[in-house]
């Protein structure tokens with residue numbers, strides 16, 4: 001029995017197109033900007049190990065579940081959840097999972113866009129040779145000048161949101177599917193170039209040790225939650241992005257294969273970014289726990305000291321912008337697909353509406369780095385005592401909303417959908433891999449997420 005539904009939004013041209021789009025969604029600021037700085041803040045090796053374990057035992061099974069649900073429903077996550085809950089004769093309340101995902105998408109994109117704006121700004125700063133020969137201090141002050149100017153951040157944020165909405169308005173196959181095809185490989189190559197530079201920085205070993213030698217005494221319960229949250233964030237899981245992309249996946253494609261391929265590529269990019277950054281951090285006596293500015297304060301030092309650094313630097317930030325761009329469109333696609341399905345809007349109108357809402361939310365992040373830099377709304381709690389509005393938004397979405405969404409997706413796929421539906425959709429035979437997947441989503445994944453949650457609030 002094949003899925004009877006068809007998506008009104010179109011379909012990827014092939015399995016490869018889906019892999020590229022899903023990789024485009026997964027690979028983004030999470031890998032290159034966020035992974036290094038949270039690994040740095042949480043002590044390195046042990047954090048990285050937990051993150052890798054989470055990718056393997058939680059991330060991959062949930063990605064398969066999300067793609068499967070999406071392809072079976074063939075609609076926006078909200079309507080897909082409604083249709084599949086009906087099909088499974090279970091509560092209509094599952095539709096709320098779709099709504100929570102839409103909200104998470106708005107919130108994440110609101111800050112994602114501001115950070116992508118920094119990357120845009122750095123295209124010009126590196127390209128003009130501004131960093132040539134600068135010391136770590138000089139590089140740092142350029143970063144501080146940028147983020148302390150709300151007008152500039154707002155301008156870049158506005159440009160990035162506009163770029164995102166233009167692509168989203170053009171639909172599933174327009175433009176980006178083609179662009180991602182050569183941009184992703186280019187990003188890979190450039191990361192290798194940077195790792196090569198780091199290799200010669202004099203502190204390569206120290207960087208590698210920091211990243212890969214686990215020291216569990218440096219890892220807190222909160223750090224474990226952050227590592228798990230990041231596994232969701234980096235794979236774009238728990239909010240419907242991968243689900244909506246799955247709804248455009250042609251029927252024959254193997255869900256297990258595409259999910260594993262995407263996860264491996266995503267992980268490689270993050271590890272390469274870490275290997276490029278930490279040696280430079282140590283070689284220049286910088287602080288690994290510098291926070292969200294980490295890559296903007298380290299990579300320009302590398303570019304400032306390598307031959308043709310202005311060129312490579314510019315290329316790097318261009319590719320980073322593209323990586324962010326292909327992730328941003330997936331963050332907003334669930335909302336846009338719903339507006340088209342339920343509000344009778346065309347894609348252009350839907351994109352404008354969704355883009356405007358996100359842009360407004362983005363102001364919170366813009367101000368977090370300047371006008372509101374001293375606003376610490378949750379300073380009464382020890383873990384949040386230094387957290388700005390931006391930090392809290394990031395924490396709420398990546399460490400709470402996405403894992404909670406993923407938990408519910410696993411429960412729905414493992415316990416609510418009929419075995420027949422998932423056997424049919426996953427088509428991996430009945431011998432070993434299907435039972436393994438089912439065991440993971442039914443037991444291991446939900447229990448792991450719950451334990452990490454309880455552990456973080458001090459109960460377990």
Ligand code: PHE
Nearest residue numbers: 026028029030233234236241
């Ligand atoms: N995975 C993206 C990144 O690592 C971010 C993202 C999260 C995209 C959730 C879509 C959904 O940059």
